[in-house]
Amino acid sequence: MDAPSILRDIQSLERVTTDRSGYTPETLPEGVVVATSVDDVVATLRYASAHRIPVVTRGAGSGLAGGSSASQGEIVLDLGSMNSIVELDPLEQLVRVQPGILNSEVSEAARPHGLFYAPDPASMTYCSIGGNIATNAGGMRCAKYGVTRDSVLGLTVVLADGSVIQTGGRTIKRVSGYDLTALMIGSEGTLGVVVEATLRLRPLPTRITTLVAYCDNVVAAANCASAIVSSGVQPMILEMMDGNTLDALDERNGTSHGERGRAMLLVQTDGYGAEAEMGVIHGVVAGFTDAIEVTSDPEQSEVLVEARRSAIPAIGGRGVAFVGDVGVPRKHLGEMASELVRIGEETGVDIYTIAHAGDGNLHPILALRPDDAIDSGAPKDAMDQMFWAAHRLGGTLTGEHGIGVLKRDWLLPELGEKNLSLLSEIKKVFDPHAILNPGKAIVSPGK
């Protein structure tokens, strides 16, 4: 068996040691394999399996849970160079891609055919499709088009022993056997390495209408978002940002959102009925605030969407930021927003709240002080309280970023012993020697 080519120089190791979560392992990984083909991935996993070496698969390293962080004894399998489009079929509205391609590059390739790839994480220009699949990434347009899982038709996966399987295929529907595609999606590199994906594309919307509304506070904005959700129309985008976030954005972009209100909703409708649907939404929002602006101008709309996309970097610009990811049933958005205000006051941690409100997915962002660590003291206490608040409301610890290493403490209360033990058994079937991203995504029951 040929050993893969493993880079061990400090520069290569430092490049792949962590993601954008703010978590940094204390040691550097053993080495890096920069894969350029499926054969490279197969060779790496065969070698690692034979020698029982843990492998951390890496896409673009933009994760927010420490999922692609790697330390002593581990090899990083970097898929960033496997980044081609294999096939684009406009008639079937699908595309086959290698895992390292960036999310935004897929939509760019589809655009000339009147198509787009719907899941659009705010990190779309610097996150890979492989990473999106491994975390079941969401984004703004997911309010209408669903998350990554709703756009993946099939996968090619290299298993821990180096064998290659195909899951799913090119059809929209398929019920033959258990759904291994769905199992791989969101498994955070712990069950196999995705080396190719068949993705569903959608027709580009004919029209887009955008509404911005400013509310007095984040709880009012969250309640307004819940009212939009239950109004019977389906916005493509329904995002929320609190006053702290607006201040950070204004500081970065020279805008003045924070002066117009202490929370903002960004709503977009698309398709032939965009204006009519926005009319209904306008009526709902008018019950909460008078500060409403509507535009059908594509450039103005893109400026507003881009502002939302840049919210996390803007907050990060004020210091180290840890991005939380709780989800709640959408009728409870107001209660969760109010819990976040309380948690900030009680723990003394500065919390900035942004949300994919249309999905009930809130990102409370903790602004850490220079001597703060995310896994101890007040920030850990704030994280703990956030989880329990979401849990009480019937929600979840993570809507789209995954567990990684940073959220394992709360898996047991969310999933329960029986589910955790099933997950461990499934992991053993796919990865009997526990070499794939060990210690991430799941914990053993009793831990």
Ligand SMILES: Cc1cc2nc3c(=O)[nH]c(=O)nc-3n(C[C@H](O)[C@H](O)[C@H](O)COP(=O)(O)OP(=O)(O)OC[C@H]3O[C@@H](n4cnc5c(N)ncnc54)[C@H](O)[C@@H]3O)c2cc1C
């Ligand atoms: C400013 C900012 C904004 C963000 N906004 C969003 C957002 O709106 N929505 C959202 O969902 N996320 C968002 N994220 C988080 C992040 O971009 C996503 O989690 C993304 O899916 C990670 O992709 P990546 O290629 O960077 O993966 P990485 O960080 O490299 O890896 C993430 C996980 O996937 C695994 N993995 C990577 N590639 C593969 C593969 N081919 N096979 C198997 N496992 C693999 C890794 O082992 C790891 O567990 C944001 C991040 C930042 C920094």
